[in-house]
Amino acid sequence: MKLPLLDTESSRGFILRRTATTMASTEIARQAGEGARAVPLAGHVGFDSMPDQLVNKSVNHGFCFNILCVGETGLGKSTLMDTLFNTKFEGEPTQHNQPGVTLKSNTYELQESNVRLKLTVVNTVGFGDQINKEDSYKSIVEFIDAQFEAYLQEELKIKRTLHSYHDTRIHACLYFIAPTGHSLKSLDLVTMKKLDSKVNIIPIIAKSDAISKSELAKFKIKITSELVSNGVQIYQFPTDDESVAEINSTMNSHLPFAVVGSTEEVKIGNKMVKARQYPWGTVQVENENHCDFVKLREMLIRVNMEDLREQTHTRHYELYRRCKLEEMGFKDTDPDSKPFSLQETYEAKRNEFMGELQKKEEEMRQMFVQRVKEKEAELKEAEKELHEKFDRLKKLHQDEKKKLEDKRKSLDDELNMFKQKKTAAELLQNQAQQAGGSTTLKRDKERKNFF
């Protein structure tokens, strides 16, 4: 049972800088990086595998990336997402029948070689469709804030699981500009201004095959100058790391990217490429002469995905957190006395809020129960009434029946009496006939009297 030994390499001289701090047992250790002194490091230690260890851990854990697509209806947002990530994300196009701007978010699990990515694409449905667009940006800002809030809540929990938390904060916002060829719409300016402090904005010109090359250059310049003059901070690709500084700064000058999206393939030469076919020619999506799609993909995914995530966390989220906490009345005063009032007051407020919610819930439940009882009582009353009515009617019916019976009985009695009298009269008649004719008159009289 031997652990695999990793190879050792021959030594090389490395510069060692160090400082020494001594403290008694009651002091806290200070980290100081100043006061360098060069001492050679003899031999291979092996911590150069640290980046590998870190990367492996991340691979095991998986990555998460959230893109928000903002743009008017019909600018090809869904198609562009499909093209970027090479998959058909949605089955059917979204229904555009809601009154306001709604945000639809879908999460997908993608895998490429050993990297698992949890991609969330958020679409703005109905953006720019309203007659009055003053409040269009509001639902977008609310959505972004809600994701920050969810993360903040998780971070402030006492028992938290940040390690396995699914981060839904928006890492990149692709702003789709309509290819008018003139300038930005005021809706675009207003929306981007509201979003630039909350999310990394990457403006792109959608459906750019509608613009000619010369118009495109002018359009880009116009857009950039408008953004600058209105103070909109769009995301700049980072230029501080030498390995990517060059490519990033070149790309920065190509913003906004003019893209074309397509999931249909056309045969060009002997290859099948993604393209849009027109009677007058074919626009190839991945041809850099035709559009900037390749640049967008390069920047968004292949070069700066990690930086986008980092900026979201260290800039936008921190700003949100700071504002939120200051709004709630916390300050970083003395480090000793007030640090936890932040945490626990936040929790207390949350608990208070939850308590209120629960109380309201209870109230509603009580009210509901009350109403049910009342209704029940009413129904019971009605039932009783019905029963009573039924009883009454039954009684009436029985009374009637009895009366009828009585009448019938009396009728029967009369009938019997009549029969008796008839038989008696017949008997008498017979007797009278036998007695002679003198009594005929009497009989006639009797007969007359009798009937």
Added chain:
Amino acid sequence: MSESAKPHHPIPQAKGEKSHGNDFSYVGIDAILEQMRRKAMKQGFELNIMVVGQSGLGKSTLMNTLFKSKVSRKSAQPNPEERIPKTIEIKSISHDIEEKGVRMKLTVIDTPGFGDQINNENCWQPIMKFINDQYETYLQEEININRKKRIPDSRVHCCIYFIPATGHCLRPLDVEFMRRLSKVVNIVPVIAKADTLTLEERDFFKQTIREELRANGIDVYPQKEFDEDAEDRIINDKIREMIPFAVVGSDQEYQVNGKKILGRKTKWGTIEVENIAHCEFAYLRDLLIRTHMQNIKDITGSIHYETYRVRRLNESNEQQQQQPRIVQANGVAAQHEALTHEM
């Protein structure tokens, strides 16, 4: 966790049928690995190791051997005096070292005076307090409204505990210390100056130590409950069957078979430090530095620190509820002091 010693840059063409650029089924998601690597190289890494053990067990030498340079406190002082301090001191020394473009800020925290007094009761307290103080500092920074982009990490990632090579069993001091500290920090126990034990004695000693650790419920690194998946468990089980590592330290080089190697030269032979037939230093080094360094830091950050944070926030809640709103400047700190000494 399988990695190679040389940094490996993932080239898209190497992965199966995907080729960069021309193949339109390749999106480029795996380029994020390269981006992460770049970011990590730029930021550099931090590692804080604490060494605990009686004086004379070779702590400083082992640190020097591990990092192949003079990182111990003795080397930092111009005229080192060999005196045993009256109380336990905590000495922390930071170095910036670099290897193949990877920069690391290494902090070695030494504890001279531990276990050296006649009455060693509560000798773990200053150490516990130090460790908790680091957690406290980190927590304070994390709670700030205006906080730094990267919170400086001074938390102790790993504590190497030196067990003298008696050959019998753990001493009560060892058990007490490890029992308390294994709850707040990753402990890696090592048998110091293991060149005084024969191989059989060594195996017997190790077995006894493992049984005693198990009997006392002491969880040393790598802890069984933090194994992530089956693969991890297999690797870590192998390690768990080898701890504590029997190490020998040396910062002097000798010629053996034409090669210059680190070792200890005696009349009866030369002990090669990096020879696994002689001692287990190489395993310790591999564990700490080459394979499990990230994991050690992760466990410190996501488990030990979180445990501390939960405790701290809960107690602060109760405290706030009991006391009136006006909290004195040292109200919270005083409570905190009381807590750390209870362990």
